[in-house]
Amino acid sequence: MKSSEHKAQDALKLSKPLVYDKVIRFPDKMARGESVAIVRTEWSYICNMRCKHCSIRELQARSDRRKMTLDDVKNLSRQAHELGLAQWVISGGEPLMFGDLSELIGAINPKLFYITIDTNGWYMTPETAKDLKDMGVDKVQLSIDNLDPEVHDEFRQKRGAWSRAVNSIEAMQKAGLHVLIQTVVDKQRAYSDELVLFIRFFNGLDVPVYIGYAKPVGAWAGHDEVMLTDADIAHVEALSKEYQVFTHLTPAYEYEGGCIAVKRMVNITRYGDVNPCPFMQEIRLGSLFEEPLKDIIERGMKRFSGHIPTCLMATVKDFVKNETYLPDMP
Numbered sequence: 397m398k399s400s401e402h403k404a405q406d407a408l409k410l411s412k413p414l415v416y417d418k419v420i421r422f423p424d425k426m427a428r429g430e431s432v433a434i435v436r437t438e439w440s441y442i443c444n445m446r447c448k449h450c451s452i453r454e455l456q457a458r459s460d461r462r463k464m465t466l467d468d469v470k471n472l473s474r475q476a477h478e479l480g481l482a483q484w485v486i487s488g489g490e491p492l493m494f495g496d497l498s499e500l501i502g503a504i505n506p507k508l509f510y511i512t513i514d515t516n517g518w519y520m521t522p523e524t525a526k527d528l529k530d531m532g533v534d535k536v537q538l539s540i541d542n543l544d545p546e547v548h549d550e551f552r553q554k555r556g557a558w559s560r561a562v563n564s565i566e567a568m569q570k571a572g573l574h575v576l577i578q579t580v581v582d583k584q585r586a587y588s589d590e591l592v593l594f595i596r597f598f599n600g601l602d603v604p605v606y607i608g609y610a611k612p613v614g615a616w617a618g619h620d621e622v623m624l625t626d627a628d629i630a631h632v633e634a635l636s637k638e639y640q641v642f643t644h645l646t647p648a649y650e651y652e653g654g655c656i657a658v659k660r661m662v663n664i665t666r667y668g669d670v671n672p673c674p675f676m677q678e679i680r681l682g683s684l685f686e687e688p689l690k691d692i693i694e695r696g697m698k699r700f701s702g703h704i705p706t707c708l709m710a711t712v713k714d715f716v717k718n719e720t721y722l723p724d725m726p
Contacts, residue, residue, distance in 0.1 A: 401648065405419060405420070408510065411534075412506075412507065412510060412534075414507055414508055415482050415507075415508065415509060415510050418477075418480050418481070418482035419482050419510075421480060422482075422650060422651075423650040425480060426650065426651065426659075429697065429701055430480075430697075431479075431481075431658055431659055431660075431662075431693050431696075431697055432480070432481065432482075432651075432659070432660060433481055433658060433659065433660055433661050433662045433693065434481075434483040434484070434485055434660060434661045434662075435472070435476050435481055435483070435484045435485070435509075435662060435664065436484075436485040436487055436661055436662065436663045436664065436674060437464075437469070437472075437484070437485070437486060437487065437663075437664045438452065438455070438487050438488060438489065438663070438664065438665050438666050438674075439464070439469075439486060439487075439488060439489070439491070439494060439500055439666065440488055440489045440493075440494055440666060441455050441456040441488060441489040441666060442488065442489045442490065442493050442494070443456070443488060443489045443490040443493065443516075444490055444493060444516075444518055444519075444554070445490070445516055445518070445552045445553060445554045445557065446552075446553045446554075447516075447541075447551060447552050447553070447615070448551050448552075448553070448615055448616070449541075449551070449580055449610065449614070449615060449616050449622075450614050450615040451611070451613050451614035451615075451616075451674060451675055451677075452488075452489070452614055452677075453614045453615045454614065454677075455665065455666070455677070456489075459667070461667045462667065462668065462685060463666050463667060463668075464664075464666060464667070464668055464684075466496070466499055466500065466503045467503075468668065468684065468685075469500060469503040469504060470503045470505075471684075472664070472684060472689065473503065473504050473505050473508065473509070475688060475689040475690065476509070476689060477505075477508045477509075478690075479689065479690055479693070481509075482509060482510055483509060483510045483511075483512070484504055484509040484510070484511050484512070485511075485512045485513075485514065485537075486500065486501070486504075486511065486512070486513045486514065487513075487514040487674070488514065490515060490516055490518070490519070491513050491514060491515060492513075492515050492518070492519040492520065492524065493519065497531075498527075498531055501531045501532055501533065502531075506531065506532020506533070507532070510534050510535070511532060511533050511534050511535075512533070512534065512535040512536070512537055513528065513533055513535075513536050513537070514537045514539065514578070515536060515537070515538060515539070516538075516539050516552065516557065516561060517538050517539070517540075517557075517560055517561030517562075517564045518554070518557060518560050518561070520536075520538075520560075520561075520564035520567065520568065521564070521567065522567040522570070522571070525564070525567045525568045525570070525571035525573055526571045528571070528573060529571045529572050529573055533573065534573070534574060535573060535574040535575070535576060536568050536573050536574070536575055536576070537576045537577075537578045537606065538561055538564070538565070538568075538575060538576065538577055538578065539561075539577075539578045539579070540558065540561050540562070540577055540578070540579055540598075541579060541580060542558075542579075542590065542594070543590055543593055543594040543597055544590070545558035545559060546558075548561075565601055565603060569602070575603050576603065576604055576605075576606050577598045577603055577604070577605045577606065578606050578608060579594065579605060579606070579607060579608070580607075580608045580609075580610055581607050581608070581609060581610060581624075581632060582610035582621075582622035582623075582624070583610070583621065583622060583623060583624050583625075583628055584622075586624060586628045586631060586632050587628075587631065591632075591635075592635070595635065595639045595640075595641050596639070599639055599640045599641075603640075604640035604641065604642070605639070605640065605641045605642075606641075606642060606643065607632060607641060607642070607643045608643070608644070609624055609629065609632075609643065609707050609709075609710035609711075610622035610623065610624065610710060611623070611675045611707075611709040611710050612713075613675050613677065613709070620713055623710060623711060623713065624707075624710050624711055625711060626705075626706050626711060629643075629645065629706060629707065629710070629711065633645060633646065643707075644656045644660075644661075644707070645705070645706070645707060652703060653705075654703050654704050654705045654706070655673075655700070655704035655705075655706065655707060655708060656673065657672035657673045657676065657696075657700045657704075658672050658681070658693060658696035658697055658699070658700040658701070659697070659700060659701065661673055661674075662681070662692075662693060662696070663676075664684065665677075668683050668684040668685045669682075669683055669684075670682050670683070670684060670689070670692045670693075670696075672696055672699075672700055673709070675709045676709060678717075681693075681695060681696040682695065
């Protein structure tokens with residue numbers, strides 16, 4: 397384990413001892429072939445931007461399907477805690493637009509989970525940052541697409557988006573929130589000078605960068621030109637040796653790296669559907685309205701427990717239609 401990871405665990409032991417107790421058991425759980433998944437919930441799809449790579453475009457359509465309630469979240473929290481899961485990501489949509497965000501965080505129970513919020517930063521003010529910290533939020537994942545403000549704003553279709561996002565970083569740091577930049581890398585950007593300058597810029601603000609690999613889903617459905625090869629991914633992964641940058645394939649906290657589907661993450665939609673990851677929307681492991689989370693995760697682990705060194709959604713065309721890398725659903 398890296399020294400930075402030891403420091404993070406030491407801090408967690410002081411701030412959230414119940415979460416720490418679960419985290420230190422992760423190596424044993426993984427050795428037994430059990431999931432240590434991050435629970436990622438898409439509570440609402442409301443958003444103030446129309447990003448060109450938005451992965452939930454279809455889910456933003458109006459639907460009469462049953463939606464999760466705060467009681468459902470409380471039940472999910474209980475189940476996740478009993479399974480020894482320790483991390484929770486609140487996503488959307490744009491969480492800072494949720495009128496019931498405080499109630500949602502309370503239903504999750506911050507004492508039991510290390511809580512992260514995804515945001516585009518538009519509504520992040522010093523007051524909001526302090527409120528999030530007081531609610532029990534630990535980390536904010538701030539999405540920024542490019543070092544050039546005009547490129548970012550055009551991609552987000554929102555003028556001023558870059559400046560508001562970047563200007564929010566200091567406020568979050570002062571509030572005691574851990575800040576992480578999320579950025580998407582497609583085949584073209586993987587080899588660009590801009591990507592390296594982007595990483596250097598935010599590392600200079602003492603902020604690590606998380607890279608998500610481009611996937612032809614949502615608003616990018618059919619755009620196979622954004623996909624990467626394993627060689628492209630290896631090139632990007634090598635950046636972690638020089639900078640504070642990582643991807644979901646990067647080894648960390650005793651995890652050997654590779655695809656994190658089910659093993660290190662499950663995604664739960666507004667409608668209670670459980671997916672192996674946020675981008676495998678067409679692979680439905682089960683519904684929280686129909687069976688326990690434990691049963692759904694165990695079923696998913698039968699398909700995803702093996703080490704998969706690459707990101708299937710980013711590198712394998714039409715993966716969700718053929719799933720050639722995985723055994724059949726039992």
